[in-house]
Amino acid sequence: xxxxxxxLSKIYTQPVLQINLSKLVENYRMLSEIIYPATxxxxxxxxxxxxxxxxxxxxxxxxAECRNFWVAHAAEGEKIADIVPExxxxxxxxxxxxxxxxxxxxxxxxxxxxxxxxxxxxxxxxEGIKPVIHIETGLNRLGFRENDLKKxxxxxxxxxxxxxSHLACADEKDHFMNxxxxxxxxxxKQKYFPDLPASLSASDGAFLGEEFCCDMVRLGAAMYxxxxxxxxxxxxxxxxxxxxPVLQIADLPKGDFVGYxxxxxxxxxxxxxxxxxxxxxGVPRSLSNIGKVFFESxxxxxxxRILGRVSMDNIICDVTDIEDxxxxxxxxLIFDDYTLDDIARDAGTISYEILSRIGxxxxxxxxxxxx
Amino acid sequence: xxxxxxxLSKIYTQPVLQINLSKLVENYRMLSEIIYPATxxxxxxxxxxxxxxxxxxxxxxxxAECRNFWVAHAAEGEKIADIVPExxxxxxxxxxxxxxxxxxxxxxxxxxxxxxxxxxxxxxxxEGIKPVIHIETGLNRLGFRENDLKKxxxxxxxxxxxxxSHLACADEKDHFMNxxxxxxxxxxKQKYFPDLPASLSASDGAFLGEEFCCDMVRLGAAMYxxxxxxxxxxxxxxxxxxxxPVLQIADLPKGDFVGYxxxxxxxxxxxxxxxxxxxxxGVPRSLSNIGKVFFESxxxxxxxRILGRVSMDNIICDVTDIEDxxxxxxxxLIFDDYTLDDIARDAGTISYEILSRIGxxxxxxxxxxxx
Numbered sequence: 001x002x003x004x005x006x007x008l009s010k011i012y013t014q015p016v017l018q019i020n021l022s023k024l025v026e027n028y029r030m031l032s033e034i035i036y037p038a039t040x041x042x043x044x045x046x047x048x049x050x051x052x053x054x055x056x057x058x059x060x061x062x063x064a065e066c067r068n069f070w071v072a073h074a075a076e077g078e079k080i081a082d083i084v085p086e087x088x089x090x091x092x093x094x095x096x097x098x099x100x101x102x103x104x105x106x107x108x109x110x111x112x113x114x115x116x117x118x119x120x121x122x123x124x125x126x127e128g129i130k131p132v133i134h135i136e137t138g139l140n141r142l143g144f145r146e147n148d149l150k151k152x153x154x155x156x157x158x159x160x161x162x163x164x165s166h167l168a169c170a171d172e173k174d175h176f177m178n179x180x181x182x183x184x185x186x187x188x189k190q191k192y193f194p195d196l197p198a199s200l201s202a203s204d205g206a207f208l209g210e211e212f213c214c215d216m217v218r219l220g221a222a223m224y225x226x227x228x229x230x231x232x233x234x235x236x237x238x239x240x241x242x243x244x245p246v247l248q249i250a251d252l253p254k255g256d257f258v259g260y261x262x263x264x265x266x267x268x269x270x271x272x273x274x275x276x277x278x279x280x281x282g283v284p285r286s287l288s289n290i291g292k293v294f295f296e297s298x299x300x301x302x303x304x305r306i307l308g309r310v311s312m313d314n315i316i317c318d319v320t321d322i323e324d325x326x327x328x329x330x331x332x333l334i335f336d337d338y339t340l341d342d343i344a345r346d347a348g349t350i351s352y353e354i355l356s357r358i359g360x361x362x363x364x365x366x367x368x369x370x371x
Numbered sequence: 372x373x374x375x376x377x378x379l380s381k382i383y384t385q386p387v388l389q390i391n392l393s394k395l396v397e398n399y400r401m402l403s404e405i406i407y408p409a410t411x412x413x414x415x416x417x418x419x420x421x422x423x424x425x426x427x428x429x430x431x432x433x434x435a436e437c438r439n440f441w442v443a444h445a446a447e448g449e450k451i452a453d454i455v456p457e458x459x460x461x462x463x464x465x466x467x468x469x470x471x472x473x474x475x476x477x478x479x480x481x482x483x484x485x486x487x488x489x490x491x492x493x494x495x496x497x498e499g500i501k502p503v504i505h506i507e508t509g510l511n512r513l514g515f516r517e518n519d520l521k522k523x524x525x526x527x528x529x530x531x532x533x534x535x536s537h538l539a540c541a542d543e544k545d546h547f548m549n550x551x552x553x554x555x556x557x558x559x560k561q562k563y564f565p566d567l568p569a570s571l572s573a574s575d576g577a578f579l580g581e582e583f584c585c586d587m588v589r590l591g592a593a594m595y596x597x598x599x600x601x602x603x604x605x606x607x608x609x610x611x612x613x614x615x616p617v618l619q620i621a622d623l624p625k626g627d628f629v630g631y632x633x634x635x636x637x638x639x640x641x642x643x644x645x646x647x648x649x650x651x652x653g654v655p656r657s658l659s660n661i662g663k664v665f666f667e668s669x670x671x672x673x674x675x676r677i678l679g680r681v682s683m684d685n686i687i688c689d690v691t692d693i694e695d696x697x698x699x700x701x702x703x704l705i706f707d708d709y710t711l712d713d714i715a716r717d718a719g720t721i722s723y724e725i726l727s728r729i730g731x732x733x734x735x736x737x738x739x740x741x742x
Contacts, residue, residue, distance in 0.1 A: 280417035316511065
């Protein structure tokens with residue numbers, strides 16, 4: 001019977017990343033309701049956090065009537081320009097000598113965050129485009145400080161079509177920075193740009209209340225299923241499943257070591273599953289000896305611990321107590337019951353970093369489920 | 372004068388990754404000498420650790436006469452198959468239902484590491500191809516255990532063209548595992564595959580002495596400039612430069628916070644440079660409040676500390692003591708004097724993970740310098 005099973009079993013070697021675009025659209029719609037009457041917009045920078053900006057922008061444009069997209073770089077905007085022809089594409093890192101041509105070609109809207117970039121824009125401005133001005137309100141990252149704004153003359157202030165800022169601590173509901181930044185933003189906007197539409201929040205700010213939503217909210221992380229309001233249960237749906245095949249089942253004798261630098265030693269006899277995924281696929285090496293992989297066992301989902309170091313192409317899992325794991329089965333690294341937020345917590349980082357990193361790997365079999 | 376400088380300054384927004392293929396070839400040649408008379412081979416899995424397997428394989432094939440390449444997945448082999456027509460392409464994760472067609476089309480050589488995969492091969496074997504057998508010798512990862520080997524009959528043993536294993540602790544010269552694995556490998560090879568060529572070491576094993584080099588060494592990390600023998604100064608040349616433009620220079624007032632979650636607070640007035648790169652470009656978030664960025668200042672290179680959290684698109688650097696940093700200048704994150712090994716140490720991981728992660732990001736301006 002054992003031999004028979006072996007003969008029948010399939011062999012797979014490649015990890016699989018499934019992206020559920022229907023759930024992404026559901027998340028976008030749910031967020032749009034939460035922020036109503038503010039206008040929703042989609043953040044597809046960093047190649048849509050690695051999920052492929054073209055696929056993500058297409059479904060949001062066609063199925064969710066999204067007409068405002070944010071990218072970090074003009075080169076990212078170029079990937080979606082033809083897919084969202086009637087939409088605004090805002091470029092957060094702004095315009096410069098290395099991107100001017102793309103702005104001219106595609107009519108991107110630059111976000112201008114420094115006096116130097118404003119000078120550049122005045123020299124190279126594009127007919128019909130009104131840039132966004134980025135105001136610094138407490139993050140101390142990009143944006144005009146009030147000293148910079150004071151130096152602008154009346155004509156300078158007329159250049160812009162929208163005013164934005166960005167919150168530092170919006171994932172903590174009661175953090176003092178939220179009110180502090182909101183007040184700064186309101187005061188500066190009122191003083192310099194009273195008539196412009198305003199955007200203060202990304203998807204963490206969306207949950208802080210109507211006053212944080214202003215005219216436009218930049219929906220990113222939450223749309224991708226991340227809980228950006230971790231002080232309460234996630235309202236968003238998980239959109240990705242990451243799984244990888246078991247290449248081998250092997251005994252680990254008592255006293256033996258596992259993986260690079262021999263960081264795990266077996267206190268008794270164990271059973272191992274070698275799973276075909278590693279940090280080369282974006283699984284953080286910080287999950288060494290800590291991370292979990294899940295296997296179907298009968299009708300249950302069972303948890304297996306990662307033993308030893310995560311290596312580039314493989315992880316080694318302890319399946320001693322999971323009897324029916326076989327070569328050709330899949331281990332699950334991210335799915336509805338162990339989400340991006342869960343793996344990020346175990347890896348000691350944030351879901352954004354995990355998603356951004358995993359999504360970019362070219363060696364997955366990548367499957368998009370759509371409406 | 373200040374205004375004049377501003378008018379003249381260039382604005383850039385996009386990070387730049389330079390890959391020096393000439394130095395890569397130099398490293399490969401140096402390693403080939405060290406391991407002589409063993410045959411060198413090149414590990415270009417994980418898209419050549421993110422550096423683009425097609426570019427790397429091409430230069431090694433054309434300029435260094437490399438005729439043996441290792442990938443993890445058949446899908447990776449496909450990217451180089453036409454570029455290295457006369458070479459062997461070994462596929463470390465082996466063959467299965469999701470890759471069989473690629474093996475048939477390109478005559479890849481599978482590495483077979485389990486009895487199940489051997490059964491699969493016997494059912495689907497490809498004329499003219501002799502697979503590599505992977506023997507487990509102490510890493511407790513992929514590979515035939517001795518119990519598995521005992522079950523093979525004489526005809527099974529004739530199937531293979533090479534025998535390989537992989538070392539767990541080869542970056543520590545005196546680690547007991549090195550001798551332990553070498554002895555295991557010799558004994559098992561002698562018993563089951565006395566006539567086959569053998570490959571035990573990757574580029575860390577290359578420095579452990581002739582007995583570890585056997586017939587073929589799989590050169591990867593060291594070829595990419597990583598010090599795989601950290602118990603002595605690096606003999607390899609750094610091959611990558613990662614730099615990103617300063618988008619803004621700004622004052623940080625005493626008492627202000629920096630970045631997400633307000634993790635840095637200024638004890639006195641500081642000067643900030645906002646640099647256009649972040650974890651979306653592969654800069655580990657674990658460098659938050661720890662990492663370094665380097666700036667040219669006159670004829671010197673000056674070090675600036677990263678303040679606050681690394682965010683997706685930007686990092687914030689303390690340039691209080693570096694007077695002449697301006698918008699449009701570049702900050703260096705990896706270069707000859709602060710290599711992959713240095714940034715990995717600061718980020719709390721290994722150079723392999725940094726390289727594999729950084730190289731894959733599509734939003735760099737990517738420049739290959741060649742011979």
